[in-house]
Amino acid sequence: MSTVDAPSGARAPLFFISYSGAPVGRATGQPAEHLSRFFVDLSVHVSELVGPVTGVDAGFLDTSIAGGEQWSPELLQAAGTCQVFVPLVSSALILSDWCGREWDAFSRRRVTPRHSSASVHETAIVPVTWSSTSGMALPRVLRDIQRFTPTAPDPGIAAHYQREGVYGLLSMEWENMYRVVVWRLAQRIVDIHRSYVVEPWVPASVDELCNRFVEEPQ
Numbered sequence: 001m002s003t004v005d006a007p008s009g010a011r012a013p014l015f016f017i018s019y020s021g022a023p024v025g026r027a028t029g030q031p032a033e034h035l036s037r038f039f040v041d042l043s044v045h046v047s048e049l050v051g052p053v054t055g056v057d058a059g060f061l062d063t064s065i066a067g068g069e070q071w072s073p074e075l076l077q078a079a080g081t082c083q084v085f086v087p088l089v090s091s092a093l094i095l096s097d098w099c100g101r102e103w104d105a106f107s108r109r110r111v112t113p114r115h116s117s118a119s120v121h122e123t124a125i126v127p128v129t130w131s132s133t134s135g136m137a138l139p140r141v142l143r144d145i146q147r148f149t150p151t152a153p154d155p156g157i158a159a160h161y162q163r164e165g166v167y168g169l170l171s172m173e174w175e176n177m178y179r180v181v182v183w184r185l186a187q188r189i190v191d192i193h194r195s196y197v198v199e200p201w202v203p204a205s206v207d208e209l210c211n212r213f214v215e216e217p218q
Contacts, residue, residue, distance in 0.1 A: 012200075013060035014046055014053075015189050016082035018103065019130070020096035034170040035061075035088075038182065045186030050193065071206045079105040080202030084189045088130035089147065090165070094139060100211030103141060107212065110199045118195040126188060131165040139213040150184035157181070
């Protein structure tokens with residue numbers, strides 16, 4: 001595998017949001033608004049929990065890429081240096097070649113525990129239910145990894161999130177449930193960051209990557 005050097009002044013994102021849909025910078029209406037709010041809220045919580053870290057941005061969300069466009073060096077750099085990969089699971093994500101390649105880029109990187117009490121089986125991939133995928137055949141990489149589920153005194157919060165997704169919670173204006181989910185997700189991201197190091201690997205081009213949703217490793 002070949003790699004490219006980090007651009008001068010590049011900032012590694014602590015988490016990377018993998019999402020399929022209309023680019024935030026071009027879309028209008030509810031989907032773009034919900035995604036933008038989710039990213040901002042999560043970034044604020046993560047920043048509050050970790051404090052200022054030199055050379056690190058809280059998160060990365062690409063706001064321009066769409067099918068048929070070239071991947072930017074910024075996107076490849078972010079996918080190859082972030083510490084936690086957060087795919088927003090939806091029907092669109094499962095069908096997205098781009099998102100399958102982002103998953104591949106992150107999954108090739110080595111995850112090393114920072115201390116002896118940390119599990120050696122951590123992937124640093126935290127799938128989040130964005131919207132319902134009921135009735136869809138899930139790719140093996142998604143079936144084989146546990147999706148994020150928030151812990152809360154009220155078990156109904158986790159049940160509603162699992163059924164409706166973050167997008168559904170926002171659409172139905174279930175504000176309190178949404179806030180619990182985002183806060184617990186921020187805590188999970190920071191816990192991984194403090195317990196593991198994900199070694200960087202930045203592909204020289206997208207041609208080095210495969211769609212992990214359709215190409216199963218041998």
